[in-house]
Amino acid sequence: MVDQQVVRISDLVVQLLEVSRLQLGGFVLKRSVADVSSLVDEAVQLAQVRTTRHELRLTAPAEAWALVDAIRLSQVITNLLDNAIKYSPNGGLIDVALEATGADALRLSVRDRGIGIPPEHRPHVFDLFYQAHAESHRSGMGIGLYVSRQIVELHGGQITLLDPEDGGAGIQAIVYLPSRLDAAAEARAEPHPRPSVRTA
Ligand SMILES: Nc1ncnc2c1ncn2[C@@H]1O[C@H](COP(=O)(O)OP(=O)(O)OP(=O)(O)O)[C@@H](O)[C@H]1O
Numbered sequence: 001m002v003d004q005q006v007v008r009i010s011d012l013v014v015q016l017l018e019v020s021r022l023q024l025g026g027f028v029l030k031r032s033v034a035d036v037s038s039l040v041d042e043a044v045q046l047a048q049v050r051t052t053r054h055e056l057r058l059t060a061p062a063e064a065w066a067l068v069d070a071i072r073l074s075q076v077i078t079n080l081l082d083n084a085i086k087y088s089p090n091g092g093l094i095d096v097a098l099e100a101t102g103a104d105a106l107r108l109s110v111r112d113r114g115i116g117i118p119p120e121h122r123p124h125v126f127d128l129f130y131q132a133h134a135e136s137h138r139s140g141m142g143i144g145l146y147v148s149r150q151i152v153e154l155h156g157g158q159i160t161l162l163d164p165e166d167g168g169a170g171i172q173a174i175v176y177l178p179s180r181l182d183a184a185a186e187a188r189a190e191p192h193p194r195p196s197v198r199t200a
Pocket residue numbers: 015079083084087112114115116117125126130131132133138139140141142143144145146170171
């Protein structure tokens with residue numbers, strides 16, 4: 001239990017540092033071309049290890065390349081999976097789906113079958129420190145979605161929480177992310193200034 005508390009407190013400290021970095025403008029993405037499919041796969045496997053009551057089911061293409069900050073994007077995926085687990089106290093299925101949409105975009109969906117979010121709270125859940133549920137369901141600080149939205153928007157993407165498409169209980173979180181592979185290709189094509197070589 002002490003170990004768990006230490007992990008929780010250090011997670012909170014890290015999250016608070018992220019928030020101050022975001023607010024002070026010192027939060028810079030380090031982008032490179034990465035396979036988002038494997039990022040999602042890793043995050044799902046790590047989340048599955050933490051719960052026996054939930055079954056995480058992943059649908060994703062073999063590869064989905066995009067110009068992203070892999071560490072930050074993994075943080076977003078993990079936040080969404082954490083929420084899906086935390087707010088489904090009775091366990092159940094969590095569907096995670098990654099797909100390519102349009103020519104140059106990805107769509108990630110995390111759909112749980114938990115307690116959902118009352119409509120009056122929905123507009124606020126991306127606000128810093130906002131929590132939509134009673135004390136009994138709280139364990140974090142209302143930071144995860146705030147940070148996730150900033151990260152997704154810095155990537156030029158969007159994040160939303162919807163009623164599940166199939167009309168069932170729970171929440172469906174959706175992240176749209178431009179792949180930006182054209183930008184990556186352009187950057188590669190630009191001639192790099194060569195260091196001058198001196199010959200003695
Ligand atoms: N999948 C979900 N189902 C139901 N409610 C959710 C879900 N995801 C988020 N919420 C609600 O939105 C609030 C804000 O979520 P957010 O992830 O920002 O904070 P948190 O989970 O309370 O704490 P943490 O900072 O540890 O993430 C939550 O407190 C919860 O009330």
